Amino acid sequence: MIMRGTRGKVSATIADVARRAGVGVGTVSRVLNDRPKVGAQTRARVLAAIEELKYVPSETARRLSLRRTQTIAVVSVHLVIPSVIERIHGIERSLTAAGLDMIIRNAETVERRDEVVREIARAGRVDGAIFISVAPQGEGQEEISASGLPVVLIDARRPGVPHIVCDDVEGGRIAGRHLLELGHTRIGFVGDPPSPRLGVRSSRTRLRGVTEALQECALRIDPSHIAEGEHSRLGGQQSARKILSGANPPTAIVAANDTLAFGVLQAARDLGLEVPGDLSVLGYDDIDAADLVQLTTIHQPLRESGTEAVRRLLAAIDGTGKGPLRTVLPVHLIVRGTTGPPRTSL
Amino acid sequence: MIMRGTRGKVSATIADVARRAGVGVGTVSRVLNDRPKVGAQTRARVLAAIEELKYVPSETARRLSLRRTQTIAVVSVHLVIPSVIERIHGIERSLTAAGLDMIIRNAETVERRDEVVREIARAGRVDGAIFISVAPQGEGQEEISASGLPVVLIDARRPGVPHIVCDDVEGGRIAGRHLLELGHTRIGFVGDPPSPRLGVRSSRTRLRGVTEALQECALRIDPSHIAEGEHSRLGGQQSARKILSGANPPTAIVAANDTLAFGVLQAARDLGLEVPGDLSVLGYDDIDAADLVQLTTIHQPLRESGTEAVRRLLAAIDGTGKGPLRTVLPVHLIVRGTTGPPRTSL
DNA sequence: CCAGATGGTGGAACCGGTTCCATCAATCTC
DNA sequence: GAGATTGATGGAACCGGTTCCACCATCTGG
Numbered sequence: 202m203i204m205r206g207t208r209g210k211v212s213a214t215i216a217d218v219a220r221r222a223g224v225g226v227g228t229v230s231r232v233l234n235d236r237p238k239v240g241a242q243t244r245a246r247v248l249a250a251i252e253e254l255k256y257v258p259s260e261t262a263r264r265l266s267l268r269r270t271q272t273i274a275v276v277s278v279h280l281v282i283p284s285v286i287e288r289i290h291g292i293e294r295s296l297t298a299a300g301l302d303m304i305i306r307n308a309e310t311v312e313r314r315d316e317v318v319r320e321i322a323r324a325g326r327v328d329g330a331i332f333i334s335v336a337p338q339g340e341g342q343e344e345i346s347a348s349g350l351p352v353v354l355i356d357a358r359r360p361g362v363p364h365i366v367c368d369d370v371e372g373g374r375i376a377g378r379h380l381l382e383l384g385h386t387r388i389g390f391v392g393d394p395p396s397p398r399l400g401v402r403s404s405r406t407r408l409r410g411v412t413e414a415l416q417e418c419a420l421r422i423d424p425s426h427i428a429e430g431e432h433s434r435l436g437g438q439q440s441a442r443k444i445l446s447g448a449n450p451p452t453a454i455v456a457a458n459d460t461l462a463f464g465v466l467q468a469a470r471d472l473g474l475e476v477p478g479d480l481s482v483l484g485y486d487d488i489d490a491a492d493l494v495q496l497t498t499i500h501q502p503l504r505e506s507g508t509e510a511v512r513r514l515l516a517a518i519d520g521t522g523k524g525p526l527r528t529v530l531p532v533h534l535i536v537r538g539t540t541g542p543p544r545t546s547l
Numbered sequence: 548m549i550m551r552g553t554r555g556k557v558s559a560t561i562a563d564v565a566r567r568a569g570v571g572v573g574t575v576s577r578v579l580n581d582r583p584k585v586g587a588q589t590r591a592r593v594l595a596a597i598e599e600l601k602y603v604p605s606e607t608a609r610r611l612s613l614r615r616t617q618t619i620a621v622v623s624v625h626l627v628i629p630s631v632i633e634r635i636h637g638i639e640r641s642l643t644a645a646g647l648d649m650i651i652r653n654a655e656t657v658e659r660r661d662e663v664v665r666e667i668a669r670a671g672r673v674d675g676a677i678f679i680s681v682a683p684q685g686e687g688q689e690e691i692s693a694s695g696l697p698v699v700l701i702d703a704r705r706p707g708v709p710h711i712v713c714d715d716v717e718g719g720r721i722a723g724r725h726l727l728e729l730g731h732t733r734i735g736f737v738g739d740p741p742s743p744r745l746g747v748r749s750s751r752t753r754l755r756g757v758t759e760a761l762q763e764c765a766l767r768i769d770p771s772h773i774a775e776g777e778h779s780r781l782g783g784q785q786s787a788r789k790i791l792s793g794a795n796p797p798t799a800i801v802a803a804n805d806t807l808a809f810g811v812l813q814a815a816r817d818l819g820l821e822v823p824g825d826l827s828v829l830g831y832d833d834i835d836a837a838d839l840v841q842l843t844t845i846h847q848p849l850r851e852s853g854t855e856a857v858r859r860l861l862a863a864i865d866g867t868g869k870g871p872l873r874t875v876l877p878v879h880l881i882v883r884g885t886t887g888p889p890r891t892s893l
Numbered sequence: 894c895c896a897g898a899t900g901g902t903g904g905a906a907c908c909g910g911t912t913c914c915a916t917c918a919a920t921c922t923c
Numbered sequence: 924g925a926g927a928t929t930g931a932t933g934g935a936a937c938c939g940g941t942t943c944c945a946c947c948a949t950c951t952g953g
Contacts, residue, residue, distance in 0.1 A: 219904095224902075260616075260672055261938085265941095272650075286632055293653065303651065305639060434838075561910060562910095585930095589931080609909080
């Protein structure tokens with residue numbers, strides 16, 4: 202048994218307004234959309250009728266007629282990752298300002314992602330989509346590009362699709378240089394699981410930056426000082442333990458994100474290592490909790506990445522200029538308490 | 548210049564399918580909605596036509612026709628509060644499972660809240676709304692209740708509106724008892740700003756629980772050991788500093804949420820107090836970061852509160868039974884490292 | 894003074910679904 | 924075997940906007 206529109210009073214329609222004002226529906230529509238060619242008195246009469254009837258246009262009818270949903274989809278990995286939340290926050294603000302709705306879908310697994318992508322690709326569900334740290338791939342990508350739906354990626358890259366990224370290589374370099382300047386030479390890296398998962402590789406890119414910084418000093422990372430694991434505190438902890446229990450452990454570890462860095466800190470504690478005395482730890486993202494535990498980290502303009510993505514998406518939807526395929530946002534170092542000179546060099 | 552539906556190929560409509568299958572639109576609709584009274588062969592033919600045309604029904608047209616938006620609104624305070632995020636996560640899961648869309652609006656200020664409430668109250672925007680730690684008030688409340696829109700509140704109470712809350716009094720009691728059992732007698736409390744702001748009072752309710760626990764032992768809280776400030780780490784820090792700098796400071800502090808508790812920890816560090824030796828700190832929420840800093844806290848079923856809210860809202864939308872006006876979810880204590888016996892009693 | 898512009902206006906057609914009603918054949922009932 | 928019931932089906936009407944076209948006054952220039 203389905204209940205339909207029975208609740209509340211049925212709101213007035215544009216026809217009611219037209220009748221009340223003694224004009225045609227076309228005229229009311231013109232008034233509503235602030236279009237010219239409406240006499241001053243007529244306009245006043247229509248406005249009065251709208252007021253009296255407490256008329257509010259039906260968004261749904263408008264959408265059907267305009268063939269625009271006024272809604273954009275945000276697809277992200279697990280909704281609890283702090284950096285993702287910050288980005289969504291930026292998106293939300295811009296979208297609201299533009300009078301658009303946002304629906305959120307999360308894609309924790311590859312299967313779920315493909316399902317979500319397919320759903321979105323269906324014509325008419327949304328006017329555009331923003332992907333955060335996920336990118337459509339394979340069949341899903343084909344479907345979505347065939348549908349012509351405007352898409353912008355954040356923290357992900359895919360040939361031919363506009364994307365907003367932070368300068369991950371530079372971030373890695375900055376991290377590496379900071380540790381080098383402190384006197385570290387044995388530097389480790391804890392990252393996300395590698396390749397194919399959800400189509401994002403920022404972890405690897407940051408590693409590349411670190412590597413480059415070391416190369417400038419003719420140093421390199423011992424392969425046994427690199428570990429990759431699940432994007433979680435536990436993952437960071439396990440990776441760090443593996444690295445630190447080796448024969449000649451590093452004196453500093455760069456983590457691909459703050460959550461992993463927290464795990465590294467935990468591992469250090471477990472092993473009785475003092476931070477930063479015995480081990481320096483450097484995170485990435487500068488999420489809220491980083492300040493809490495005094496984590497030195499690379500700050501990314503997370504919220505800005507969201508607003509920028511919206512700007513690009515709206516331009517694509519309106520057909521107003523394409524803009525560059527890639528927008529790179531700057532990052533910078535925030536020194537707190539988890540990095541310092543290595544004990545041996547004191 | 549407005550671009551209309553010009554991008555991508557125009558997708559097939561139900562009429563195209565009907566023509567292709569050589570049946571009427573009514574029949575196609577019946578097949579689509581899995582309704583009976585369709586012959587087996589006819590159904591097969593229709594399905595074949597759908598397949599051939601890659602037909603996907605227009606959600607917008609469906610909504611207009613059904614007079615249902617298949618969308619619900621989630622209104623929350625600041626989108627960065629971790630407990631809010633967790634709740635939204637629960638909501639998102641349930642809603643997706645039910646095939647509904649969710650739009651998120653945040654209401655950081657009273658003005659913004661009223662604006663959002665008004666927007667939502669407009670008939671036809673959404674089928675229902677969930678408020679998290681905010682509640683419509685005043686004119687907005689009237690408008691929304693006049694519109695007959697189903698609403699469920701989480702972590703907020705308003706007469707006559709169904710709401711999901713955790714047992715804040717009991718949580719406060721549990722917190723109080725835990726500290727009493729450890730031997731504390733001078734217990735302080737750091738909470739959110741008091742009354743009218745956004746219409747939520749859980750901070751005060753938790754305080755009441757603590758007070759009750761103390762009363763069971765014929766103790767009470769020294770009024771100078773209570774402080775209320777902004778819901779942020781800084782707020783907690785300032786409140787704690789005020790309390791701890793008094794003449795006869797407490798040996799333990801209960802915070803109304805984990806974020807405030809982090810501020811309290813910071814204040815303790817600033818003042819050179821050892822935790823839990825000189826000061827025990829007890830949080831509330833059990834957010835992710837609580838584990839990170841080994842904060843003893845009261846665990847609330849945050850995600851579950853979201854799923855429960857959706858369950859209630861869907862029931863209200865379908866008109867299926869009203870259910871109780873108030874649903875209270877249980878809480879429990881998680882002992883970690885920030886609480887211990889007071890030094891004086893050792 | 895008249896053809897042609899132009900501002901203002903009404904309303905049909907359309908967007909793409911759902912639903913209800915009329916119709917018709919097949920089966921059931923007594 | 925006539926009348927009633929039931930299953931299957933087509934299609935018009937409807938949901939509530941937007942847009943385009945036809946039409947009517949005015950106003951303008953020649």
